Amino acid sequence: MIHVVSKDNIARAPRMTVEGWSSAIPSNTQKFRVIRWAKSGAKKVLSYMCILLLVVDVISNNWEVIDYIANAKHLLTPLLDVNSPTDMLAQYSFPEMASPLRASKVGRFMINSSFASIQARDSSTFMLGTTTHDIVGKANDICGQLVDKYPVTDLNATTMQLGSVVDSITFIRGNVLSHWFGDSKTAPRAMTSMNETQLRAMGYAPGRLSTDLRLTTPVAIPPPGQNTTASISMYRYFMKGFCSGCVPGTELGLDTCVIEYSLNAETKSLDVYSSKAIMGGTHELGFIFLRRGGPILALYTRFFTLLLLFGVYAASQKTVQWVDFVQQTVPQRLVRLIAPPLYRQPCSILGLSDICFNSDVFVVLYSLAVLGDEEISMVYSRVLNRWYVNSSFNLWIELRLMSMTVRWLWLNCFLLKLAKWICHFVSMAQYTGANRVMGWLNFSSVSWMYLSVCVLFERNDFIEFGNSVNVDLHSTTQNLDATYVLLFESWYVRGLPALAVMVVGNLAVLLAVDHVVNRKWWVAMAHNSLGRQLIYNSTSILADFRGTVFEKPGYAGTCVKMKIRAWCTLRWFLSSHLTCLGLAEQPSVMRAMRGTATATTHKSKSPKRHGRDDMSSTDDTDESHHVKPIPAVHPHDEEDDDGTSQCETTPTSMELHVVVQDREGHIHVIDGEKREMQALAVEVKILRDVYLNLG
Structure with missing residues (x-):
């Protein structure tokens, strides 16, 4: 004022x-x-x-301070003694269709990049965490990915550790403006079984690369044919890239899952047929980001x-x-x-x-x-x-x-x-x-300026709405090596024009109302x-x-x-x-x-x-x-x-x-x-x- x-x-x-x-x-x-x-x-x-x-x-969004406190580093526990994806295959049992070996070249590159950051743990990355979120419904229950068949190499072993990798590219159709003024929201949507050609024909474009790695603590191997229930800790390493070949960021997570499983001696596999989070439990959230010049300069400038x-x-x-x-x-x-x-x-x-x-x-x-x-x-x-x-x-x-x-x-x-x-x-x-x-x-007066915040508070929901029409193309459906993501069509950048229209329109409306009133x-x-x-x-x-x-x-x-x-x-x-x-x-x-x-x-x-x-x-x-x-x-x-x-x-x-x-x-x-x-x-x-x- x-x-x-x-x-x-x-x-x-x-x-x-x-x-x-x-x-x-x-x-x-x-x-x-x-x-x-x-x-x-x-x-x-x-x-x-x-x-x-x-x-x-x-104070609280100061990446340097959060990284120094190092609350996220306990989320790296399963990989502290793993030097490469090959070592991970030796320690963890992966399903045939959810193995790092079935991931695309970009998927394996993202796993290797994340491994390098975890092993280095130096000034080249920010390790940010953690926040704890209550699990009160299915939306925060991510334990279902563990449902699968895991090969057992030694039937005489007493425990084994489970792992799972889902490698995919997220295809997105439309944005906020086309959802409001077009038919991208109401038109028939794609099926998860469709390939890239079919998705592009329906107006979808690749917007995000993702590799979702899950690793568990040891699971007791029961006698063959005996149904068993166990509570285990599941670590999540969700690597996401917004252009092909870009260094990914990694979302870290830790959940407690209740699994029901049995040992099949004939197929030599541990069959997990149910996996759910504990309602009322918590999910720990952390991040690994590449430390670039922009965020560092921004921190000191804000201070x-x-x-x-x-x-x-x-x-x-x-x-x-x-x-x-x-x-x-x-x-x-x-x-x-x-x-x-x-x-x-x-x-x-x-x-x-x-x-x-x-x-x-x-x-x-x-x-x-x-x-x-x-x-x-x-x-x-x-x-x-x-x-x-x-x-x-x-x-x-x-x-x-x-x-x-x-x-x-x-x-x-x-x-x-x-x-x-x-x-x-x-x-x-x-x-x-x-x-x-x-x-x-x-x-x-400054009061009108404060009113513009009401729209800005919806920024995250605005981006989510623009990307709400999406489908994942998995490496098990099609080879993803020839499929690439352009930066200007990626998850966040593709929504910036509509976001800019929202910001400018919000300002224009407030200015007009102020001058009329x-x-x-x-x-x-x-x-x-x-x-x-x-x-x-x-x-x-x-x-x-x-x-x-x-x-x-x-x-x-x-x-x-x-x-x-x-x-x-x-x-x-x-x-x-x-x-x-x-x-x-x-x-x-x-x-x-x-x-x-x-x-x-x-x-x-x-x-x-x-x-x-x-x-x-x-x-x-x-x-x-x-x-x-x-x-x-x-x-x-x-x-x-x-x-x-x-x-x-x-x-x-x-x-x-x-x-x-x-x-x-x-x-x-x-x-x-x-x-x-x-x-x-x-x-x-x-x-x-x-x-x-x-x-």
């Missing part, structure tokens, strides 16, 4: 006489206080929730941006000194992003939401971190969500999933800022406000120079700022009164954390300001005002007959922008100033005579705690 004047008051407040307004104050004050408290409280809760999710994301957020927020709670940004060097500008020169006087015009969602520096850095980490986080969150939705409620997992989804909120911000920059770049507009499209690329407020903001700088002449995407609206006779625009301390801090944020586009102010605005300056000059010559400082005070009686105040909604009912009581401040003058930019995008504050506000005069006003009137 650069926080704000109430939209309700600007849009709906009646134009009352002084007497009529005075009589209305007692009846409306309580109502306004309730509205202020409710809006302020809701925004604070959302802001703190956002910060909480940021912290949770940096740095979190420190940046707290540093900038701490600086924004003081009054920033009035410095000349034109004369600053690049190193000075970088230092003053976080550590500007400060006065001791407090100021609260900027909140956490302003910095999180409106600072170019924070938005760009965090968006890059999000994109760099999507390689792991998209797979991690999808698999974690798949197990969690069929399990019981877990607050910690819920927060982790939310934090990974909320990341995309900064992609929304980045897209809006990028759209504003492109719109300015291709436009021929020479004056602020001439490019009307820019006006639609802003939110009136608050259309009068937007008109009022466009008639104020500070509002125009935010909306049309910078990369700000939040057009909200904190101040009090009032009317000035002879001036048709919107006048806003704010503390000079608040303006100094806001000026620093505009100059340091936003990109100013350098458009000139409309000539008509300057002519109107010149007219009000002339009227103010004539009024200052009256005997009643002789000898008084027209920049810091005014005659209360005279002002009450010319200013029609419109009440503003502030977060604190009794306090102003800097946390000081309003009754302790000096009254404002009637002189107006406008906020303008030069061609280089430097912010200036000038009066009707085009005299720029200077640092020395500002320091005096800060000490006197006066107001600044912006027209």
Whole structure:
């Protein structure tokens, strides 16, 4: 939020006489206080929730920390003394049709890659785990794959270990858009017995390579013909690749299965005819991912941006000194992003939401971190969500999933800022406000930004729905060596266009609703120079700022009164954390300001005002007959922008100033005579705690 004047008051407040307004104050004050408290409280809760999710994301979804804790390494137990797939065949008994020997070349490559990662256990991989998920239904019961016939090489042995491999390629038809607007969801579906040619003829395309390896703890061999029930531990190594020849990621798992089996002496096989998970039991989940540069850079970038957020927020709670940004060097500008020169006087015009969602520096850095980490986080969150939705409620997992989804909120911000920059770049507009499209690329408050999260929370379900029409082609049905998966047709990438449409459509709808619902407020903001700088002449995407609206006779625009301390801090944020586009102010605005300056000059010559400082005070009686105040909604009912009581401040003058930019995008504050506000005069006003009137 650069926080704000109430939209309700600007849009709906009646134009009352002084007497009529005075009589209305007692009846409306309580109502306004309730509205202020409710809006302020809701925004604070959302802001703190956002910060909480940021912290949770940096801590709990930190792959380096999770890998260092090493909770997933006990899931590697069956393979710790196995050096190759050949050794695995010697230790475990595999069914004839579910053996590594029947896997495709890509399937064997994925097994070898996973073996190499497990044996190395070095800095080339992340080993992430574990989360525990309750098994409360069939959706989380994966023990059925053990049902098969296992050859017994030694009938005199007392125990044996079971293994099973399922090698397949997942074929997918359609996406979210074709499911909604086409027939890919309702058309006849493929059968599991179909080959590649038949699947492609029905519109399916290969989207994922998978090799599902299961290994068990030793099983007691019963006497021949005796039905036996046993409880065993089953380890899962589910290797998945999203392009042929790519290094796969491995999903790790551990379940307890109850099997029913018997020994067939004639066929020399152990026949498992039932295998089920224990209802009420748990499934342990872990991952092995290749350690690439993108996720590592993203981890450090997210940690740095979190420190940046707290540093900038701490600086924004003081009054920033009035410095000349034109004369600053690049190193000075970088230092003053976080550590500007400060006065001791407090100021609260900027909140956490302003910095999180409106600072170019924070938005760009965090968006890059999000994109760099999507390689792991998209797979991690999808698999974690798949197990969690069929399990019981877990607050910690819920927060982790939310934090990974909320990341995309900064992609929304980045897209809006990028759209504003492109719109300015291709436009021929020479004056602020001439490019009307820019006006639609802003939110009136951070609350609308938070609403976009509701759609982002459905990201995993959105991807699942797009890939819901799928079938597995197994290596036992057809030789898979000549079947390949293209990256752009893979499980996640194929859904990105529809996901992008969802994100952009969500933003467009929210922006349109915001501008329609608050259309009068937007008109009022466009008639104020500070509002125009935010909306049309910078990369700000939040057009909200904190101040009090009032009317000035002879001036048709919107006048806003704010503390000079608040303006100094806001000026620093505009100059340091936003990109100013350098458009000139409309000539008509300057002519109107010149007219009000002339009227103010004539009024200052009256005997009643002789000898008084027209920049810091005014005659209360005279002002009450010319200013029609419109009440503003502030977060604190009794306090102003800097946390000081309003009754302790000096009254404002009637002189107006406008906020303008030069061609280089430097912010200036000038009066009707085009005299720029200077640092020395500002320091005096800060000490006197006066107001600044912006027209």
